[in-house]
Amino acid sequence: MRWTQTFIPTMKENPADAEIPSHQLMLRAGLIRQLMAGAYTYLPLGLKSLKKVEAIIREEMNAAGGIEIFMPALQPIDLFERTGRKDAFGNVLMNFHVRRGDRTLHVALGPTHEEVVTDLVARHISSYRQLPLTLYQIQTKFRNEERPRFGVLRTSEFIMKDAYSFSTNLEQLDAVYQQMYHAYCRIFARCGLNYLPVEAESGPIGGDASHEFMVPADNGEDRIMYCKSSGYAANLERADTGRKPPQIETSKEAKPLEKVATPNATSIEQVSRMLKITPQQMIKTLIYLVDGKPVAVLLRGDHEANEAKIRRALKASQVALADGVTIEEVTGAPTGFAGPVGIRCPIIADHDVPVIANAVSGANEVDAHLTGVNVGRDYQVTTTHDLRNATPGDPCPKSGAPMEEVQGIEVGHVFKLGTKYTESLDANFLDQNETRHPIIMGCYGIGVTRVLAALAETSHDENGLSWPLSVAPYEVLLIPLNVDDAELMKVANSYYDELKDNGVDVLMDDRDQRPGFKFKDADLIGIPLRVVIGGKGLQEGKIEYKWRTDSAPQKTAVDTGVETILGLLDERRKVEASRVPG
RNA sequence: CGGGACGUAGCUCAGCUUGGCUAGAGCGUCUGGUUUGGGACCAGAAGGCCGCAGGUUCAAAUCCUGUCGUCCCGACCA
Known part of the structure; x- marks a missing residue:
């Protein structure tokens, strides 16, 4: 191509709206232009790279046994109602009514295609002889992101490769999963990305059932706990803190329990400043509604609660922070003064809580906190759990070495789905014994446009972009x-x-x-x-x-x-x- | 959805505090000339509903209200 015959609008200066390097450079190098928040035009240079990434994905997916199809972005809303995802997606699901003659259709723009592909399979697969089967497509997805940002990294319309595997049993699923995992490694390596497969939340199947592919980058939106020596890497949501249940006994240096006035100090930060202590000396008491019932979750003051871990520890299905009314009911005080001593609801504690001697906690009384709080004497817990997000320095669950936290851009996700969709959409097969079973699914996604942004974000210098040969325009x-x-x-x-x-x-x-x-x-x-x-x-x-x-x-x-x-x-x-x- | 910032030429920005000539600069564009190995120089030209609407005022880019849009932080993200 001759430069004068194509369209490459480069810019000398950084556009005011772009803050991170990939966004600035993709605009300046004439790869993309913004139409509105979260929607971008791909110009010739950007499109050429995008097509090269797609070609690599197709080659590897085909090599891994994937069969390409192309499904509509436009989908009937009732498919989402049948799987319960209309509510699960909420506002993220773009949906609207259209008139057709004297009828009104309620349609959605697909945020992903589990429903459509499962419906397809339900209609045409009925025997174990037809399985396993892996279908994939490269297609535009729509998600009404609450806050699109960082150029092409998070948009409300984006190109995604989504693949779906259908198997008769878990061994078949494992085999496809491994194949896909391997194909993903090859795809990202061929695209010249420095990537890291990390363990992610695994959903109903549990175990080693979900991995995200992350590109380490300072501007990444995801947090990863990483251990250099063992190679253990996990999504922050998922990462084990590596802590074990401590011995629960009252400290020998226990001081008397005392009430101190802490007017208007409702946050850990305010209280620790007022009492001149560190957050590590405090017990953070969070009131959760666990399947509708209040539970006090105890954490060390500097730690973050992890709702997925709380849900698992209590074998609950729903966990949400309690409202102000519930908090007043169980603590007798407004939000900000909860503590384990004398609280009127069950208590569950993180491993790191009982070992705090002479802790400071809320007094369950307005404008007051307690000092000298000690387990056994002042509040009771019989066992402890891992209830919090891991933090840098926590021991790696594999090697015990301190883990570090890195930021990452999620470019891919492989996931063992199980039968969630096949059950709700009646996708069944008959086995050798003429018995009917729901088909077992896996799903495998790659953010194609995000691959481009991740490359731009991680491969540039002060003068501009620097593409690998494989995906350079x-x-x-x-x-x-x-x-x-x-x-x-x-x-x-x-x-x-x-x-x-x-x-x-x-x-x-x-x-x-x-x-x-x-x-x-x-x-x-x-x-x-x-x-x-x-x-x-x-x-x-x-x-x-x-x-x-x-x-x-x-x-x-x-x-x-x-x-x-x-x-x-x-x-x-x-x-x-x-x-x-x- | 909560908090913050911004909106003036294609791009980057000044002007707004303290209302007052025909609204400015650099880059880019166009014309002519000189140049030609790391974003050249000279001369000239085009290009603006100062986001939009309303209000205050003799007078609004400037003050007030509303609204739309964009960006950032947070919440959210099967």
């Missing part, structure tokens, strides 16, 4: 330095033609601009290999090439330049391929 950027020089253009054009004839994806900057201008744009859009044809070089029979990641260009003979470039590209492709797991 173009592999080679050919720069003739003076388009008015007929001799020079003759060489440039023959390079352009020959490279194209050899299957190289080449962009020629044929704009009538000064060299410096072109070099700046070259760095900004980040094409991996830059080839410069200039008057000075031609005089000595040389052309110049430079990898985007190199600092200085190298020279090679004009006559053999094309072969040199082809060789360089081959070599680089091999290097990139060597990073892909086999």
